[in-house]
Amino acid sequence: MASIFDQHAIDFISHSEAQTRRLGARLGELLQGGEVIALQGALGSGKTRWVQGLGQGLQVQEPITSPTFTLINEYHGRHTLYHIDMYRITRLAEALDLGLEDYLYGEGVCVIEWAERVAAALPEDHLWITFYHLDETKRRITMRATGDHHFKLLKDFQRLAFAMPVRHLPQ
Amino acid sequence: MILAIDTATNFASLALWEEEQLWAEDVWYTSLNHSVELIPRIQRMLATRRVAVEHLAGIAVSLGPGSFTGVRAGLAAAKGLALPYDIPLVGIPTLDAVAYPFQRSEMPVWAIIAAGRGRLGAACYRQVDGAWTQVIPSQLTTLEKLCDQVSSPTIFAGEITASEAELLRSRLGSKAIVPSPALRARRASYLAELAAVRLANHDIDDTTTLAPIYLQTPEGHPLKVGESGAGQ
Ligand SMILES: Nc1ncnc2c1ncn2[C@@H]1O[C@H](COP(=O)(O)OP(=O)(O)O)[C@@H](O)[C@H]1O
Ligand SMILES: [Mg+2]
Numbered sequence: 487m488a489s490i491f492d493q494h495a496i497d498f499i500s501h502s503e504a505q506t507r508r509l510g511a512r513l514g515e516l517l518q519g520g521e522v523i524a525l526q527g528a529l530g531s532g533k534t535r536w537v538q539g540l541g542q543g544l545q546v547q548e549p550i551t552s553p554t555f556t557l558i559n560e561y562h563g564r565h566t567l568y569h570i571d572m573y574r575i576t577r578l579a580e581a582l583d584l585g586l587e588d589y590l591y592g593e594g595v596c597v598i599e600w601a602e603r604v605a606a607a608l609p610e611d612h613l614w615i616t617f618y619h620l621d622e623t624k625r626r627i628t629m630r631a632t633g634d635h636h637f638k639l640l641k642d643f644q645r646l647a648f649a650m651p652v653r654h655l656p657q
Numbered sequence: 658m659i660l661a662i663d664t665a666t667n668f669a670s671l672a673l674w675e676e677e678q679l680w681a682e683d684v685w686y687t688s689l690n691h692s693v694e695l696i697p698r699i700q701r702m703l704a705t706r707r708v709a710v711e712h713l714a715g716i717a718v719s720l721g722p723g724s725f726t727g728v729r730a731g732l733a734a735a736k737g738l739a740l741p742y743d744i745p746l747v748g749i750p751t752l753d754a755v756a757y758p759f760q761r762s763e764m765p766v767w768a769i770i771a772a773g774r775g776r777l778g779a780a781c782y783r784q785v786d787g788a789w790t791q792v793i794p795s796q797l798t799t800l801e802k803l804c805d806q807v808s809s810p811t812i813f814a815g816e817i818t819a820s821e822a823e824l825l826r827s828r829l830g831s832k833a834i835v836p837s838p839a840l841r842a843r844r845a846s847y848l849a850e851l852a853a854v855r856l857a858n859h860d861i862d863d864t865t866t867l868a869p870i871y872l873q874t875p876e877g878h879p880l881k882v883g884e885s886g887a888g889q
Contacts, residue, residue, distance in 0.1 A: 520774070566688070585725040588689055591773025609774050 494640050495630035498648070502623055506532045507539035509627070512647040514543020516639055517595050519565040522609055524601030527617030532625045533599045536615070537569055540597060552599075557584060566594030572603040582607065611635050658708055659715045659856070660699070660738070661849035664691040664731035665723030665751040666770050668816055668842070671702055674849035675714075680706050682846050691730035699734065711742040715861075717852030719845075720748040722778040722795050722872035723770055729869065736864055745861040747852040750870055752795050755815040756782040757847040760789040762812060764834065767803055769815035770843070775799055777816075778872045781806075797872045804828045814841045 500506040513523075523540075525533040534552045541550040544563035553559040553571040561567040568589045575581045581604045589596050590609055598604065601614070611633025618626040631637040658680070661672040669691060670684040681702050687694055703710065718735035721728040732748075739746040755768035765783040772778050777800060781793035793806075800821055803813075812834045813825055825833040835841065855861065 582725075585729075587773075588724045588726045591776065592689060594688075611774075 494637050495628060496640065496644055497626070497628045499620070500532065500625045500627055503532070503535055506535045506625060506627070507542070509647055510536040510539025511543035512539075513639075513643050514540035516642050516646065517544055517565060519593055519595060521595045521636065521639065522590060522612040523595070523597040524605070524608060524612055524614045525597065525599045525617065526602050526614065528619055531617035531619045532627075533617055536617070536627075537597050537599070541567055541569075544595065558589065560594075568592075568594050568596045570596060570598040572598060572600040575600070575603050578604055578606055613640060658706070658713055659717055659849045659852055660703070660713050661717040661845040661852065662695070662699070662731045662735050663719035663751070663754065663843065663845040663848050664695060664727045664734075665719040665721055666727055666816060666843075667724065668771075669695075669727070670843070670845035671698055672845035672849045673702055673706055673708065674846055674853070676853065679846050679849075682844065684842070684844065687727075689724070689726055691724075691727045692733075695730055695734050699738075710738050710744070713738075713742075713744050715745045715747060715852060715856045717747050717749055717845075717848045718867075719751045719754065719848055720867070721751055721870040722772075722797075723751050732867065732869060736867070739864050745856055746864045746867060747855045747860075748862050748867045749848050749851050750780075750795070751843070752778065752780040752815070753782075753791070753851060754845075754847040755843045756780075756789075756791075757851060758840075759812050759814060764810050764812050765792070766812040766814055767807075769803075769813065769817055771816040771818075772797060772872065777803070779803055795870070795872055800824055801828075807832055810834055812836065815843055817841060 500509060527533055538550045541561055541563060544565060544567055546561040546563035546567055548561055550569060553569050554573050557571060559569045572581060586604060586607060590607060613636040614630045616628045620626055629640055631640040658673055658675045661674060663670050667687050669687050673681040683698055683702055716735050716739045718731050735746060751770060752768040756766045759766045765781055767779050767781050770778040777798055778795055779798055780791055780795040782789060782791050807829055810832050814836060822835045825835055
């Protein structure tokens with residue numbers, strides 16, 4: 487049986503790097519602090535571009551660079567943004583030994599690349615975004631909310647970014 | 658003089674305490690920034706009393722449960738100060754300090770720390786045959802789940818937000834005794850007093866091996882796994 491959240495997964499195509507950033511920025515504009523945004527997708531699928539847009543929407547002034555080696559970067563915009571990259575993490579325990587939970591259960595906005603590696607540690611209510619590399623310039627992006635707070639965020643994003651309903655994900 | 662360090666959560670504090678006298682206390686709210694803020698605050702507190710680190714009679718530190726970063730920052734600072742001068746170090750479970758001011762109470766006390774997004778770390782204390790005892794060990798839980806366990810008038814102490822206090826009163830009515838925010842706050846001076854008793858008994862910890870306390874769900878998962886059933 488479909489849960490109510492399935493109706494609020496959305497699915498669209500980004501046709502350019504600029505569009506991916508713009509959509510990330512729309513989401514960033516809506517953030518209120520305390521959101522957890524999980525990003526999944528192969529290398530080069532656009533996760534970091536999305537976060538760069540998101541930072542713009544949060545009015546982060548500094549340039550956002552990939553935290554692949556630092557694992558966690560912190561930025562100050564309308565809310566504190568923790569940009570986390572779990573690419574180099576192979577076991578959940580390694581991430582927890584970096585204090586991952588303090589960020590995930592804190593007050594800022596957490597956005598996590600390679601989130602599938604730490605899925606078990608995520609708060610129940612989060613937004614899960616998956617990026618698929620279709621061709622050189624096209625990316626399919628799906629977004630699914632898993633709880634009330636992010637469910638409302640996703641609805642607001644849908645309204646703001648597309649100004650009309652988007653095809654829902656088939657179950 | 659005892660220096661007490663409690664950075665177990667974002668609600669942090671320091672105290673400088675001597676038998677029968679509290680010399681200084683510093684309470685502040687931090688945002689995952691303990692490691693940067695702690696040392697300057699310790700230096701300032703020692704300077705105001707003109708106390709040199711090597712003259713401290715003991716160092717008390719909050720061992721958790723609490724924030725991963727916070728507990729580690731406190732423990733690292735405490736060890737860093739204690740080791741070079743061989744100052745006795747005493748680690749105190751964070752929730753023991755929360756319950757401490759209520760230890761003469763006839764009622765049970767739920768001692769609480771915030772673990773983020775509605776999650777709580779909590780342990781229950783009460784008098785057992787005249788001795789103040791932790792009767793339910795620290796666990797990762799939610800306020801709703803705590804309420805389900807309350808059958809008689811109970812004191813709720815520690816990190817409880819205004820809306821959580823409201824929830825306790827509406828769920829439990831007269832069974833919820835929620836002290837005012839200042840009275841229920843965790844303070845490093847409580848840590849100092851608990852440590853003083855241990856120091857007097859020469860019950861000190863091994864500076865090299867003293868380790869943080871992690872939170873467990875009642876089912877036995879560490880806080881780390883994050884499947885607390887919180888936020889429902
Ligand atoms: N529609 C698109 N959206 C995002 N990036 C795109 C798109 N089309 C091409 N690209 C390119 O793909 C790469 C995405 O890189 P990046 O965002 O760092 O990926 P990831 O963080 O997922 O590894 C960039 O080189 C970008 O120019
Ligand atoms: Mg990346």
